[in-house]
Amino acid sequence: MSDNRLKQLMPARRKKPSLEIVIITFIFIALFVLGVMGAEITLARIFKGFDNIGNFLMRAFPPDFSKVNSVVKSVFETLQMAVVGTVFGVILSLPIALLGAKNTAPSKILANISRGIVIVSRTIPDLVFALIFVITVGLGSFAGILTIMIDTVGFCGRFFMERIEELDPGPIQALESTGASRFGVTAGAIMPMTFPSFVGTSLFALEKSIRGASVLGLVGAGGIGIELNTAMNLRRYDSALMIILVILIVVLIFEKVSRSLRERIM
Amino acid sequence: MISIVAKDLKKVYGNDVVALSDINFEVKPGEKVMLLGHNGSGKSTLFKCLTGFERPTEGKVFIGDTDITSLKKNEFRNVRKQVGLVFQNFNLINNISVFQNVLYGALGGNQGFRKTLNAFASDEMRYKAMECLDRVSLAEFANRRADQLSGGQKQRVAIARTIMQEPEIILADEPVASLDPKVGREVMDLLWDVADERGLAVICILHQMDIVKEYGERIIALKDGKIVKDDLIENIEDSFFKELYELDKADESEVK
Ligand SMILES: Nc1ncnc2c1ncn2[C@@H]1O[C@H](COP(=O)(O)OP(=O)(O)O)[C@@H](O)[C@H]1O
Ligand SMILES: [Mg+2]
Numbered sequence: 001m002s003d004n005r006l007k008q009l010m011p012a013r014r015k016k017p018s019l020e021i022v023i024i025t026f027i028f029i030a031l032f033v034l035g036v037m038g039a040e041i042t043l044a045r046i047f048k049g050f051d052n053i054g055n056f057l058m059r060a061f062p063p064d065f066s067k068v069n070s071v072v073k074s075v076f077e078t079l080q081m082a083v084v085g086t087v088f089g090v091i092l093s094l095p096i097a098l099l100g101a102k103n104t105a106p107s108k109i110l111a112n113i114s115r116g117i118v119i120v121s122r123t124i125p126d127l128v129f130a131l132i133f134v135i136t137v138g139l140g141s142f143a144g145i146l147t148i149m150i151d152t153v154g155f156c157g158r159f160f161m162e163r164i165e166e167l168d169p170g171p172i173q174a175l176e177s178t179g180a181s182r183f184g185v186t187a188g189a190i191m192p193m194t195f196p197s198f199v200g201t202s203l204f205a206l207e208k209s210i211r212g213a214s215v216l217g218l219v220g221a222g223g224i225g226i227e228l229n230t231a232m233n234l235r236r237y238d239s240a241l242m243i244i245l246v247i248l249i250v251v252l253i254f255e256k257v258s259r260s261l262r263e264r265i266m
Numbered sequence: 267m268i269s270i271v272a273k274d275l276k277k278v279y280g281n282d283v284v285a286l287s288d289i290n291f292e293v294k295p296g297e298k299v300m301l302l303g304h305n306g307s308g309k310s311t312l313f314k315c316l317t318g319f320e321r322p323t324e325g326k327v328f329i330g331d332t333d334i335t336s337l338k339k340n341e342f343r344n345v346r347k348q349v350g351l352v353f354q355n356f357n358l359i360n361n362i363s364v365f366q367n368v369l370y371g372a373l374g375g376n377q378g379f380r381k382t383l384n385a386f387a388s389d390e391m392r393y394k395a396m397e398c399l400d401r402v403s404l405a406e407f408a409n410r411r412a413d414q415l416s417g418g419q420k421q422r423v424a425i426a427r428t429i430m431q432e433p434e435i436i437l438a439d440e441p442v443a444s445l446d447p448k449v450g451r452e453v454m455d456l457l458w459d460v461a462d463e464r465g466l467a468v469i470c471i472l473h474q475m476d477i478v479k480e481y482g483e484r485i486i487a488l489k490d491g492k493i494v495k496d497d498l499i500e501n502i503e504d505s506f507f508k509e510l511y512e513l514d515k516a517d518e519s520e521v522k
Contacts, residue, residue, distance in 0.1 A: 170357035174424075177317060178431045179347030179374025187379050188370050192362045 056237055063245055064238035071227050071243055075250060078223035081144040081216070082209040088145070089152020089209075090202045096153065097160030098186065103172075104164055106182075118161065122154030126212055130221040141222030148209045148216075155208060159201045163194050196265050203258040210254055214247045267295035267465045268330035268348070268434045270316060275325035277311050277491075285311040286491045289325070293484075295434075298461060298468040300478050300499075302510055303488035309471045312488070313437050316469075317349055318342045329435065347374030350433030352457065354440040356420040360413035364404065364423050367412050368395045371430025398426040402456060418449035425456060436461060438470040442477065450474070454481050475507055 017025075098104050100114030129150050133143035167190065175189045217225020224243060231240040275289035286308045293299050303309050314320035316327055318334050327334050329345050337345065358367050369382050372391060380386045387395075399405045402422035407415065412423065421441060428436065441457060442450030454477060461468045469486075472478050478485070478499075485502055487495035487510060495506065 168357075170353060170355050171359045173319070174351065174353065174357035174427075175370055175373055176319075177346050177349065177351040178371055178427075179343045179345075180370070181343065181373075181379070184373045184379045184382070188373060188382070189359055192359050196361065 059235070060237040060241035062238065063241040064236070065242050067239060068242060068246065071224060071246060074217075074224040074227050075246055077141055078213045078217075078225075079210065079250070081141050081148055081223050082206060082213040085145040085148025085213070086152050086202070086206045086209045089149040090156050090198075090205065092149070092153050093156035093160050094198075096157045097164055098190070100157070101161045101164035103167065103169065104186070104190065114157075115161075118154060118157035120154075121150045122158060126151045126216070127219055130216050130219045134220045139220045139222075143220070144213060144216045144222035147221055148213055151212060152205045152209060155205050156198075156201055160194070160198060163197045163201075164190060167193055199265050200262045203262050207251070207255055207258055210251055214251075267467070269294045269328075270349075270435050270467055270469070271326075271328040272312075272316065273326045273328070275312075275315060275327065276323045277308070277315055277320065278323045279311075284491055286315065286322070288492055291486060291493065291496060293435075293467040293469060295467050296462070296465045297484060298458065298481075299470065299484045299486055300482045301469055301471045301486050301488065302473075302478065304510070307488040308491040309488055310439060311491075313351075313439055313469075313471070316437060317346060317351065343374060347431065348434045350428035350431050350436045352421070352424055352428060352436060352438035352441045354443045356417070356424045356444075358412040358420055358423055358427075361411060363408065364399065364410050364412055364415070365395060365408040367423055368398050368426045368430050371395075371398070371427040374431060395426075395430055398429040399423070401429055401460070402426045416449075417445050418453060421445065421453050422456060425453070425460060429460060433466065435467045436469075438468065440471050440473060443473060447474075447476075450477065451480075475510075479507070 096114045096117060099106065099110045100118065102111070105111035105114075126147050130143060130147040133146045137143050137146065171193065172185055172189045175185045180188060213223045213225075214228075215225045217223045217227070218229050220226070224247060228240060228243045228247075231237070231243060269292055271292045272289045275286055276284070277286040278284050289312065291299075301309055301312070311320065315322045316329075318337065322335055325335070329348055332345055334342070334345050358364075359370070363384070366384050369384060369387055369391065372382050372387075372395075373379065375382075377388075377391075381388065381391065384392070396405055396408065399408055402425055404419060404422055404426065407419065407423075412420065415423065436457070438457060442453050445453060457468070457470070458481060460466075482499040484498050485495060486493060487506075495502065
């Protein structure tokens, strides 16, 4: 207990938090407190909310399946938007990932551009893109498809890129050493090695797109969201619940199919 | 067949890590060289310089008549096609067939990528790939996925891929280090036979002294990036190997 050298070397009981952490924590707490105050959360409102939910449910039950035929068309439109947008998104994600991944990027500039595209696609919420496309290409499913496509690029572009970067460099070097062209190495080694994970990611993206496409109608970008919005505005909660159930069933079925496909590939 | 020549080779990583210096040798067609040296002595760096994966800081490397240190980045393909590489980890593409892995050996040819795919390759090329597989006694495994093979089988497929490439020179970086001794000897036999049949120049990095003594003909030993021995194995005293071997052991215990 008397060796000063050891005492000096002894780690402190607690580390002093860095200024950065202090500031971030402070901002977080401030946001939280202001948020709670700003939302004017009162017991009265919470009770009123329960009341309204009860009211909504009373009027929603039983769901009105008499008009289910009229929404089937919208369900198909939603699925089509999801499929078409995801397919184009995946196709775009491939070159973007190859140009952006550190181990395959042909140049720094192209890599930064690709990464920029992915970051913008990922960080701007899809409803914002939907609003922009509704303004630029008009109401309807085309705007929805473009939105899904961008959303898919943000998702698949990122995961494809990460997958490529974690590839074992050995087989790539092996093909390079046979004198293969850049294309030969990409198509011969990188594509087969990444294929299972790319398919899995793409199926995830499709699941995500189907969920996403269901609400794009709220801003006029096609699909079943329009029907839902109309039913809500007309206070036809029984129709609305029917639509919600249809969406639930479609998404669940697709997730099941998708999971079994993924299990078979992986 | 052609030789491989290193002339006054020097490689410095960053500002001060001298990985190689004063490297001079020629390996002629049909000559089989074992490259020895403890960890960090520069063996892998030498291979990278010989194949253009690293640019030497000074000096020249000749593959046949071509000075590869004067090549631009996009001119390496033809040279690489002439040098077959065999790796410690085999480096097969795991989730495709053995047959397709062998066909990829032809990627350096000028028939284009598509014509190396099983579905589009010419009958001759497909037959040739089967001959290569047969040479390593794995014709029956053509349809297997590469990751379903044992280590020794994988290395034999990798050798079949190299045969398919029709190289003039083979560089092998610890080809048997991940294999048990018996399988390692089978792979060494195969590698040496393939080289002899075709009169190839071979440089093989090895760590197992018993295999070095059994298969060695000419030995080049590196220490701290310099060649400390370049001679036929019969001219090298046992004490030299012992010293190298001890060094290796000391090295390993240091890591532990
Ligand atoms: N890419 C690199 N960057 C910096 N130093 C390296 C690099 N590759 C190897 N070295 C250094 O060069 C020396 C030789 O390494 P290496 O050629 O891998 O030896 P060996 O294959 O004989 O074990 C070592 O000191 C190693 O740390
Ligand atoms: Mg090494």
